Amino acid sequence: xxxxxxxxxxDLGMTADDIYENTMQIAWxxxxxxxxxxxxxxxxxxxxxxxxxxxxxxxxxPVDPSRPMVNEEQSVYSRMPFFQKLSKSxxxxxxxxxxxxxxxxxxxxxxxxxxxxxxxxxxVPDRCAKLYAATxxxxxxxxxxxxxxxxxxxxxAYPISPFLKEVIDVTLRSGRFEKIMIGMNMxxxxxxxxxxxxxxxxxxxxxxxxxxxxxxxxxxxxxSFGHTYLGPLIQKMNDDDREDLAQFAFxxxxxxxxxxxxxxxxxxxxNRFDPGFLRVLEACQIDAEDFFAGMSEAAELGITTELPxxxxxxxxxxxxxxxxxxxxxTERTAKLFEEAGIRVNTDTAVLNAMxxxxxxxxxxxxxxxTY
Ligand SMILES: [Fe+2]
Ligand SMILES: [Fe+2]
Numbered sequence: 042x043x044x045x046x047x048x049x050x051x052d053l054g055m056t057a058d059d060i061y062e063n064t065m066q067i068a069w070x071x072x073x074x075x076x077x078x079x080x081x082x083x084x085x086x087x088x089x090x091x092x093x094x095x096x097x098x099x100x101x102x103p104v105d106p107s108r109p110m111v112n113e114e115q116s117v118y119s120r121m122p123f124f125q126k127l128s129k130s131x132x133x134x135x136x137x138x139x140x141x142x143x144x145x146x147x148x149x150x151x152x153x154x155x156x157x158x159x160x161x162x163x164x165v166p167d168r169c170a171k172l173y174a175a176t177x178x179x180x181x182x183x184x185x186x187x188x189x190x191x192x193x194x195x196x197x198a199y200p201i202s203p204f205l206k207e208v209i210d211v212t213l214r215s216g217r218f219e220k221i222m223i224g225m226n227m228x229x230x231x232x233x234x235x236x237x238x239x240x241x242x243x244x245x246x247x248x249x250x251x252x253x254x255x256x257x258x259x260x261x262x263x264x265s266f267g268h269t270y271l272g273p274l275i276q277k278m279n280d281d282d283r284e285d286l287a288q289f290a291f292x293x294x295x296x297x298x299x300x301x302x303x304x305x306x307x308x309x310x311x312n313r314f315d316p317g318f319l320r321v322l323e324a325c326q327i328d329a330e331d332f333f334a335g336m337s338e339a340a341e342l343g344i345t346t347e348l349p350x351x352x353x354x355x356x357x358x359x360x361x362x363x364x365x366x367x368x369x370x371t372e373r374t375a376k377l378f379e380e381a382g383i384r385v386n387t388d389t390a391v392l393n394a395m396x397x398x399x400x401x402x403x404x405x406x407x408x409x410x411t412y
Pocket of ligand 2: 154181259260263
């Protein structure tokens with residue numbers, strides 16, 4: 042690294058977590074070898090559906106951080122016997138802080154998505170995919186802007202979870218556009234689409250609902266890009282290349298699942314190894330050991346797997362069927378998933394309903410939700 046850059050980074054107090062060198066493919070190739078009308082259509086709609094957050098959102102809507110931002114009755118925590126024994130004030134503080142911690146993960150995920158989208162624009166060897174990736178970079182810039190602005194309003198910020206950071210870094214360091222698209226457009230954005238959907242349905246804050254509605258319209262397009270572009274490419278690949286990508290897909294998903302299992306959160310953002318989440322518990326004066334024992338008890342009672350209507354399980358209903366659909370679960374990796382205890386779900390019903398196939402708003406009307 043040139044000395045000037047190194048000292049510049051040090052001046053800003055950066056660590057190896059903040060800045061690192063990475064080799065990646067740069068493709069100076071604007072060919073139409075992979076001319077695909079579906080991709081052209083996606084790019085056209087990405088252009089048409091750009092929006093300006095200053096015009097689209099009413100930022101003057103009052104946000105009262107002392108009031109719950111989510112419907113507590115829909116919260117999985119409210120159904121836990123351990124949680125019900127806490128004082129009313131502890132319960133309210135927990136809902137406020139844990140929602141803020143989740144919103145900070147939305148922001149950090151968007152920051153990572155901005156970096157990966159820009160990387161795809163650099164490295165994908167195809168005209169339309171480059172142009173599309175550039176629209177996604179702009180979308181992600183807007184998402185960083187709106188979540189940062191909302192977090193400023195509630196004035197409660199949390200650091201990135203180490204597991205989210207790890208999966209984004211593994212993706213960025215992979216150096217190949219196919220892997221960056223798998224790690225971001227299929228894994229992280231699958232997670233995000235599920236989390237945004239659940240927040241959209243659960244929040245009681247009109248501004249947060251509006252923000253999430255508009256962000257989800259873009260995200261549905263991003264998930265669609267992974268499918269539209271990678272699907273035909275993977276079909277044409279030789280077995281070795283396909284296995285290499287399938288292995289990467291398995292490792293990225295396994296990383297998330299292993300962190301979730303080890304962390305004892307049973308599908309929630311709670312994690313005993315996430316310093317940010319431990320800060321949430323501290324703010325509510327809840328003992329971490331008691332909390333995670335309460336989570337285990339709730340899981341044994343089947344409480345953690347009961348979802349409110351319209352909520353989705355991101356890994357099972359979005360990520361796994363998306364991987365299967367593009368041919369990224371091979372006979373070999375199906376065994377790896379089985380050994381890791383991760384079910385390979387092939388049911389694409391929820392994915393199809395949420396993905397942006399034709400309309401940018403097909404899933405966001407709560408009344409007409411079919412899942
Ligand atoms: Fe985004
Ligand atoms: Fe995105």
